[in-house]
Each structure stands twice: as structure tokens, then as C-alpha cells.
Amino acid sequence: MRRLSTRQLFSTLVFTFTILLAASLLQAWTGPTAAPTGNNIAAPVNVGTADQVKDGGLSVNGLRAYGTTIVDKLGVNIPDADPPTLPVVALDVKGTLRIADGGELCQAVTEGAQRYNTTSNVMEYCDGTGWIGYGTGGSSQWTTSGSDIYYNTGNVGIGTASPGQIPAWTPSPNQRSLEVSGSGGSSTFSSGVLVLSNNRAAGAAGDQTGSILFAHKNNGGGNVSAAVESRLEGSGGANGFGAYLMFHTKGDNVLLNSERMRITANGNVGIGTANPQTTLHVVGSALLEGPASVIRINSTTGPAGSRNFQIQNTTSAGGGLAFGSTNDDNTWKNGNILLLKSNGNVGIGTVSPQALLHVQGYTTVGGVPGATSHSLTVVNTDTTTASPYGIVGQAYSPTGAAIGGLNLSAGGGEGHLGLGSWGVLCYVGQCGGISDWAVTSDRRLKTDVRSIDNALDKVLKLEGVYYNWIDPKNDAQEGEKVGLVAQDVEAVFPQIVTTDDSTPDALPGGTKMLAYGNLLGPVVQALKEFHEKWLTDHAMLMEQQNRLDAQQEEINELKAIVCQDHPDAQFCLGH
Known part of the structure; x- marks a missing residue:
């Protein structure tokens, strides 16, 4: 192998350095430290001062831009995907977007810019001349005034694109149409949760001040089926008019609704009348039902002698008051149970009472044990009729003839007790007629019948006495009397002496009472x-x-x- 000389090696290094330097100057490119994800191809990004244009998308983990950055479509916090999800609008943000107030000036070149004003706490936009808060200008139907918002012009629709009233809304089925809530907390009307008012400058008696209409758009013959309205009353003045409420309903297959109830300015309530004369004035029939007390009438401020309860028939024919019962089908049952005639006669079990109280049928009168009042008190105050009786009773045979009865009287120093066919027993004074008193004594009703032993000796132990009553009233009426003393008789014949401790005027330990008739057996x-x-x-x-x-x-x-x-x-x- 051929060895490079030192000169050749140096020349090679210089050439390589020159090439690298030239490339950095031409492209200013720093390659990625890892292969791009999603099959992306590394693209040159100039780190110099010259502008660059990159075709295709750009995905970065973090981006900080200084100066001017032009992006056709920018997606922020878009989830990773393969292939990547591209933004579909100029700015596609998934998550929270913060727009801070940087103190920028609003001018023609920044028209359309947006910011959040941290001083007034509202979003603002630039119209080319100044910053304007959303909802405070332009063609908005609502205007902001501080923390309030008010209506400008036109109708308001909620759930409908064609409102016909101010406001109008069409809720979804089974949803609340309108819910209004407030804190209240004041005893004056100024704290009302919902206020209906008529903004007319002037008013007169009879003018409507507000109304609530109940309607159904498919209700044939007219949409409104019920209504509540308020109208002015009086002549007005420094404190304004009075007002009354009218309640209307519409009958089935009836074109117009009619007033059913009225509450006047003075608080009178009229049902079936537009001119109630009392706190509750009902014209027509009324049905009251309840599990306990249905009607309770208390008079707290009425003068002495005033009526607590009054029923009156204002027709010339007169009238009365009837009480009865009904069957399961709500029909009148068995006629009248109690009837009060226009002449004041009261009938129980009869429809034609002939006296102030006329009872047809059986009657039971009972008192309360331990009570201080008598079970029954009868007083005859008639001083014009000769020999009037306190109580008169008659019994009739099937033929209609009187066969017996009872009459009692106590007055003027005379007393009468009549039994049987108008027979009388003398109490004081002259009485004639039959004086028999019959008591049940049938042997078939008795048991353990035996003779009274030593009757003569026992009778001889009794002492007949003269006596007077301690009570001056009784003594003045009856004078000296003859008879026996109950305690003496009780020692010999206790069977014919009873002790009364139940009546209010009973003596301590009970008042001794003697049945004189029961002495007949021992005497015989x-x-x-x-x-x-x-x-x-x-x-x-x-x-x-x-x-x-x-x-x-x-x-x-x-x-x-x-x-x-x-x-x-x-x-x-x-x-």
C-alpha cells in the first residue's frame, strides 16, 4: 500500500475544511441528531438572517420565533399520528390558547388583531383605529355597561330563528321553558326575581300593567288557553295606582277565555264574581274535601254578637241549609240528614220541621264522665200558654191513637210527672188521674228468690222522721217533710240504698239515695x-x-x- 506524504495529507485536510466551510456559508445547516419521525425527510432550515421558504409541513417539539414568521397553516398541540394530522385552518389549536395584553398599538396595519385587556378583563379587537371590547359596539343587539348587559333593538329568540315577541324561545321537549332565580332577601318589591311591567308613560284605571299568557300553538280557535293579568285601579297619586289580578281560563271547544277569579287591590278574593265584597267571595257551588278538619272558622276581632258563620239565600223565595250524605257515585243519599229552614226550624231526620228542633227517629243524649255540665237541660220560658210542660212525649199505636207518653213540668211551685196514657203522679199540688208506677218484676227474670227473714224485727229498727232540707231554696219550696234517713235504712237494708258520687253536686264520699219503693217488700x-x-x-x-x-x-x-x-x-x- 502506498503511503501518503505529509504534504499530501495536509493538502487533503485543507481541501476538506474548505468544502465544509463553503457548505456552511451557503446553507447554514445543522442536521438533526436523529432521523426524522413519520418518514419525514430532513429539510434545510437556515439559521442565518435571510428569509427562507419551506415547502411541506413542519413538525417541531417546541418552537420559539423572533421577528416575522409566516406560516400558511399552523397546528398547535395536535396529536402525533402516522401519517401526521395536518392543520385544516390557518391556526388549529388543541388545548388552551392564551392571548395576553402586550401593550400593542391598534392601527390600520393591525386591524383585526385580538388581545385580552387585563385591566378591564374583557376580550378586545382592533378595528384599525382603537381597541374595542366584544359586545360593546358594532351591530350587536346587546350592550355592555360595566357588569351589566342590556338589550338594544329587535327581538330575542332562544331555540328559534324567528322570534315573534321580545323575547321568544322554543325549548326542547320535556325541558324547562324558562327558569328564573334570584336571592331576594328583602321585604320590598324591589328585590323581585321576575318583574313584568308596562312602560307606558301614562296610565289610567283599567290599563293592563302586565300579563302572563298560556298558549298552545296547535290549540284550535285561539292560541291562548289561560292567562293572568294585572290592571290598574283607583285614581293614582303620589304613590301610584292600585292594581288587581285577573285569572282567566278557556273551556273546551270555547273560542274565548273567561275570567274565573279576581284579587282586588284591598285583598278580597272573588271566585265567580268580579266584585268580591269580603276576603273570600264565592258565587256558585263549592266542594271542600280533606282528611281532617275541612272548614274552621275563627273570629278574633269581631264585636260581641257578630256572626261567625252565616249562610243566606238572597232570593225572594227564601231558602235553607241542608246537610246530607252521598253514595259512591256522589248522588244525594237518603234525603236530608239535617235541615235548617228559613223560618229557623231545625229538622233532624225530617224535611218538614214543625218546631225549633224537630227530631224524627231515635235520640241519645249523654254527658262526659266527670263533667260539670248537665247532659240535658230543658227550659220552657213560655209564660202565656196555660199549663205548659217542660218536656212532652207521646207514643202512638198502629192506628194513630195516643197510647202513652211522658210529660214533665216544674214551675210555679207545681211539678208533674206523667207516665202511661197521660197519667200523672203528684209532686207538689193537686194532680189527678192514674198514679201507678210499674217496674219490671217478672219471676221468669229472677233467680234465687227467697223470703225476707226477720222482716218485722228489721222494719221495727227503722225510724220514721220529720225533717227539713238544709238548702233554704229547697226548704222554702217543700217545707217540712216525712220520711226515712238513708244511713239508718242502709244499716238494716243496704240493698235499697245507693251512693251517688258521679254528679257534680255529690257530697264528699257520695250522696246517699234511698229507693222508697223497695221498702215495700220488707214491709209486706x-x-x-x-x-x-x-x-x-x-x-x-x-x-x-x-x-x-x-x-x-x-x-x-x-x-x-x-x-x-x-x-x-x-x-x-x-x-
Whole structure:
């Protein structure tokens, strides 16, 4: 092998260096340290000051440009792919894009530039003469004023391209049409969440101030099916007009809607009337249903004697009030349960009450155990009718004839208790008629029947007494009475004495009450015992009397014989 001389070697190195230097000066190229990915071919990029144009795409891991850089289409943060995903617009950014305020001037050559103003915190664009915030100028329908945005001109459509009102929106099915929320927190109207107003400069009574319409575009005969509107009321003044609310609905197959309810300026509510006279004024029928108390009426400020509840028929024919029940099909059942006639008569179980209270059927009156009120109090204040009764009861036979009843009266110092066919028992005063009191005493209803033993001895232990009542009122009415003392009778016959501790006026330990009628059994048995004893004694007396009579005859015969012989004897001088 031929060896190079030192001279030849030096010449070769100089030539190589010259070639490399020339290449660097001509191309200023620094090749990549690794083969390009995605089958890309390394392309020259000039690191000098001269502009270069590169055909084809350019993918870099990081890019920092100084001065002017012209890119036809630039993709930022586009995912790697093979072949690579190319940008489809001038600037294709996947991710966050930051546009900072660099203090650039807006002039003709920068028209269309954008920036974020960090002072006013809004996006701005350059119109060739100055920076303008988005939404604050041009042909925008909304105008920004500080933190507020207001409407300029035209209609607003949400979900529709052809709004017919201000605003108009068409939501998707099963979506909320409009949701309005606010914090409220104030007792004044100024904190309202939704305000409907009429911006007319002047107003008069009857003018509409706002309305809410409910409509269906496919509703034949008119879109509006219901409405709520507010109208002015009064004459106005320094504090403005009053207002009332009207509620309208439309019936089925009816062209126009009608007012159904009104709330006046003074708070009266009218249903079926446009002129409510009270807090609630209903014209027409009403149905109230509830699981507990359906109607409760309280009067808190009414004067004495004022009505808490009043039902009135204003027609000339008069009217009344009826209570009844219904069947499952809501039809009236069994007529009236309770009827209040226009003349004031109340009927229970009858449709033709003949008195203030007329009850047809069975009636039960009961009190509450331990209560201080009486179960039933009957007072007859009639002072014009002769001999009026407090309570009158009659019973009728199938033929309609009166066969019995009850009448009670207590007044004017007289009392009457009638049983049977208008019979009476005297309480005080003169009473006539039948005075029988019958109680059930059928042997078939009794068991363990036995005679009262030692009835006479027991009856002899009782003491009949005169007495007066401690209560001056009772004493003045009844005066001195005769009878027995219950405690004395209880010691001998406890069966006929009861103790009442349930009535409000009962004495401590209970008031002793005596059933005088139950003394009849002991008295009858005592008479029988006395009669048997009398018969025995009478027989003995009769026998002794017969003996005495026989002895007296013998004495008389002996006396006659002696007196014949001794007429002057002392025992003979009297004959």
C-alpha cells in the first residue's frame, strides 16, 4: 500500500475544511441528531438572517420565533399520528390558547388583531383605529355597561330563528321553558326575581300593567288557553295606582277565555264574581274535601254578637241549609240528614220541621264522665200558654191513637210527672188521674228468690222522721217533710240504698239515695210475720177468754145460790 506524504495529507485536510466551510456559508445547516419521525425527510432550515421558504409541513417539539414568521397553516398541540394530522385552518389549536395584553398599538396595519385587556378583563379587537371590547359596539343587539348587559333593538329568540315577541324561545321537549332565580332577601318589591311591567308613560284605571299568557300553538280557535293579568285601579297619586289580578281560563271547544277569579287591590278574593265584597267571595257551588278538619272558622276581632258563620239565600223565595250524605257515585243519599229552614226550624231526620228542633227517629243524649255540665237541660220560658210542660212525649199505636207518653213540668211551685196514657203522679199540688208506677218484676227474670227473714224485727229498727232540707231554696219550696234517713235504712237494708258520687253536686264520699219503693217488700213481709204472730196470740187469748167466760158463769151460778140464802151479804147488795 502506498503511503501518503505529509504534504499530501495536509493538502487533503485543507481541501476538506474548505468544502465544509463553503457548505456552511451557503446553507447554514445543522442536521438533526436523529432521523426524522413519520418518514419525514430532513429539510434545510437556515439559521442565518435571510428569509427562507419551506415547502411541506413542519413538525417541531417546541418552537420559539423572533421577528416575522409566516406560516400558511399552523397546528398547535395536535396529536402525533402516522401519517401526521395536518392543520385544516390557518391556526388549529388543541388545548388552551392564551392571548395576553402586550401593550400593542391598534392601527390600520393591525386591524383585526385580538388581545385580552387585563385591566378591564374583557376580550378586545382592533378595528384599525382603537381597541374595542366584544359586545360593546358594532351591530350587536346587546350592550355592555360595566357588569351589566342590556338589550338594544329587535327581538330575542332562544331555540328559534324567528322570534315573534321580545323575547321568544322554543325549548326542547320535556325541558324547562324558562327558569328564573334570584336571592331576594328583602321585604320590598324591589328585590323581585321576575318583574313584568308596562312602560307606558301614562296610565289610567283599567290599563293592563302586565300579563302572563298560556298558549298552545296547535290549540284550535285561539292560541291562548289561560292567562293572568294585572290592571290598574283607583285614581293614582303620589304613590301610584292600585292594581288587581285577573285569572282567566278557556273551556273546551270555547273560542274565548273567561275570567274565573279576581284579587282586588284591598285583598278580597272573588271566585265567580268580579266584585268580591269580603276576603273570600264565592258565587256558585263549592266542594271542600280533606282528611281532617275541612272548614274552621275563627273570629278574633269581631264585636260581641257578630256572626261567625252565616249562610243566606238572597232570593225572594227564601231558602235553607241542608246537610246530607252521598253514595259512591256522589248522588244525594237518603234525603236530608239535617235541615235548617228559613223560618229557623231545625229538622233532624225530617224535611218538614214543625218546631225549633224537630227530631224524627231515635235520640241519645249523654254527658262526659266527670263533667260539670248537665247532659240535658230543658227550659220552657213560655209564660202565656196555660199549663205548659217542660218536656212532652207521646207514643202512638198502629192506628194513630195516643197510647202513652211522658210529660214533665216544674214551675210555679207545681211539678208533674206523667207516665202511661197521660197519667200523672203528684209532686207538689193537686194532680189527678192514674198514679201507678210499674217496674219490671217478672219471676221468669229472677233467680234465687227467697223470703225476707226477720222482716218485722228489721222494719221495727227503722225510724220514721220529720225533717227539713238544709238548702233554704229547697226548704222554702217543700217545707217540712216525712220520711226515712238513708244511713239508718242502709244499716238494716243496704240493698235499697245507693251512693251517688258521679254528679257534680255529690257530697264528699257520695250522696246517699234511698229507693222508697223497695221498702215495700220488707214491709209486706213484716206484716205477714206480724199477722202470723197475731193469729197465734189471738188464739191463745180466745182460749183464755173462753175459760174465763166459763169460770164467770160458774161464779155467777154460785153467787145466785148464796144470795138466795144470804140476801144481805155484801157481794149480793149490788144485784
